[in-house]
Amino acid sequence: MVNITDVDDKIIVESAARGTTMAKLAAEMTADYLENLAVLGVTGIDRMPKATEHIGTIIAFIEGLIAKGHAYASDGDVYFDVTKDADYGKLTNRSVERTQGEGGSTAERKRSAADFALWKKAKPGEPEWESPWGPGRPGWHIECSAMSKALLGPHFDIHGGGLDLVFPHHENEIAQSESLHDCPMATFWMHNGLMQAAGAAGKVGGRPRGEAGSAEDAAAQVSAADQAAAQAATKISKSTGAEPFKNLLGRHRPEAIRMLLLSTHYRSPIQFGEEPLGESARAMEAFERLFARYERVSGTSFYALPCRNRREGDAAVAAAGAEAKALRDKFLAAMDDDFNTAIAIATLFDFVRVVNKFIDQHSLEAKKPVAEMATLDAMLLVMRELTGVLGLFLTEPKAPGGGADEGLVAKLMELVIEIRANARKAKDFATADLVRTKLTEAGIVLEDRPDGTGWSRK
């Protein structure tokens, strides 16, 4: 379930600036978001409630909080009273006194600085809904509490989100929900690290260069604008840094992005850029070569194999042999341990080695003994299951190049390879090597394998 906050100050301001309506802008942003997710292969969102479609739910939630004495109306606004919430700040280890809170024009309408708005009185020209406190709109945090309650109930298993939302958003969600329901909102809170743009120089290794305000004594002097600018340079999020992300999305296979994201623990920040993505793409080649090899040996496309679920996998591993079973166990244990995808991927690389060795040792490219072929199939089915868990290698990579002449190119290559094979048979290696060298220069790699010569574009 993914909540869509389609009404807030930012959207109101932005839609006014663009001369469009809030609803339209929100719809556009949501569509854009879903499109990016789809490209990355993120599917399976069951529910996507919108704040504007749950105003009644939200109002009822706020009324409940007022009735219990956790919130108060004030001149058309409604605020959450943090002093009535004994454990306010527990998620981020913050005490009410240390929380500076929302200031600005609303400050004098609040009892304490840390109180936050549940309902905001509409200003002229702003979108508004009728409420017991007059026309207005929901505050930022309340929609998530109200909608999760409506769809998941007062308590659910996992609440996720970016590390940048921990405070105040999630902290305030907890305050609202737990004050009303008197039970824990979520059993687990999972926060993912943020993506950072790799340094401007494209340097992967180097830490992003400190911005102007990095000297601690100068920090106090830095204007808010400078701080925002410095932030935008390192943190990719929201609208500020989304552009470079979209560019990269266009240039790289979505699965390379997945691979990069999965290669580190979800809680760690990640350097995102051309070079890291290139390295991830390279790392995937070993898998893709194995899958191509498997297809040559078995005639079966790895990408067409069914992704088994865990139960089916449990029942079927034995056929793949002891090594495969051990690796699968390790993979599953790693994933069960707070999604340790780095280790899960490491076992996958081990798996590649095991399968390659198996093909080597039994010379499966030359002959096809029934028993070994069955084991090979079983191994690949396990790999299919595990890579499927990570959403990796779901589709066959498109060969680079291609185009309208692809059929002709294939025919020509066939011819060239045949001529070269004859030369090799005649021990005319000078000619054979010349052909290969020239092809390499043209971006085509030849591989002389036991079962024939293959070619691919580099």
Added chain:
RNA sequence: GGCUCCGUAGCCAAGUGGCUAAGGCAGCGGAUUGCAAAUCCGCCAUCGUCGGUUCGACUCCGACCGGAGCCUCCA
């Protein structure tokens, strides 16, 4: 200033109070190959610095240095 988190090989990145500190990229040596490519085998780190706790720390504590995020405006 307050609250979090991080600092592991050339680079990316797991992990652990004592057992050979995963895996990938790059590099090097070997097997294989007519030569290559691919594949396989092997090599390549004492874990930011300084102290402390401990029989023993990279793993715990403290300080320091370096880096990231949040708190300050708005959500």
